[in-house]
Amino acid sequence: xxxxxxxxxxxxxxxxxxxLPDCAENLIIHRGQRAFVILNRxxxxxxxxxxxxxxxxxxxxxxxxxxxTEMMELACRAVEVLKGLYHPHGFNIGIxxxxxxxxxxxxxxxxxxxxxxxxxxxxxxxxxxxRILPETLEDTYHRxxxxxxxx
Numbered sequence: 001x002x003x004x005x006x007x008x009x010x011x012x013x014x015x016x017x018x019x020l021p022d023c024a025e026n027l028i029i030h031r032g033q034r035a036f037v038i039l040n041r042x043x044x045x046x047x048x049x050x051x052x053x054x055x056x057x058x059x060x061x062x063x064x065x066x067x068x069t070e071m072m073e074l075a076c077r078a079v080e081v082l083k084g085l086y087h088p089h090g091f092n093i094g095i096x097x098x099x100x101x102x103x104x105x106x107x108x109x110x111x112x113x114x115x116x117x118x119x120x121x122x123x124x125x126x127x128x129x130x131r132i133l134p135e136t137l138e139d140t141y142h143r144x145x146x147x148x149x150x151x
Contacts, residue, residue, distance in 0.1 A: 014038075014052045014108040024141045029148050030074070034067040037074050037148075039141055042104075044114050046140050047086050049078045051111040058107050059097060071111050077151065078113040085147045088115035 018036060020026040027039040029049065040048040051074040053067045060068065079091055092114040096103040135143075 012056055012108050013105055014110065015056050018052075018054055024138045027137070027141055029141070029145050030077075032070050032074060034070045035074055037078060039137065039144065040112070041137070043137070043140075044092075045088075045116065045120060046135055047082045047088075047115045047144060049082070049113045049144070051075050051078065051113070053109065056108055058109060060095060060109055063109065075111055075113050077148075081144065081147045081151050082113065082115045084151070085143060086115050089118045090116045092116055 017026055017028060017038060020028075022028050022031070027041060028036055029039065030037040034055070035051050035053045038050050038052055040050055051071040053063055053071060055063060055067060057063060063071075075093055079093070082088060082091075093112065095109060095111050097106075097109065099106040
């Protein structure tokens with residue numbers, strides 16, 4: 001209910017998550033040297049992943065080239081894993097840099113990898129502003145984690 005009630009945890013959500021152990025509750029799929037992959041806690045679709053640098057910066061240019069490269073490589077691997085697991089028709093991949101650009105956590109840059117299917121923006125999503133996901137976040141975590149390990 002934190003999301004609905006507008007309650008925010010103290011500090012940066014991504015920095016906080018990076019300090020926690022790997023498990024379904026914490027949603028981290030993979031830890032790299034400079035960045036990690038985590039499921040979006042409030043996904044647009046099942047399999048909505050994010051590549052997040054460990055470094056707490058708000059802009060892409062504030063990251064060193066090695067971190068930007070690792071984030072892109074993690075995004076590419078995420079696409080391949082999600083293709084094999086969910087067979088999406090396409091992907092939205094991008095960075096919302098700054099609150100005005102739609103960043104929910106503007107203080108910590110992150111890259112979204114969102115699998116998409118033809119027709120997934122149904123009338124419920126468009127008119128009712130409600131998303132329907134066919135599996136729980138915990139089920140998604142376990143499926144994506146296993147697929148990531150098997151990749």
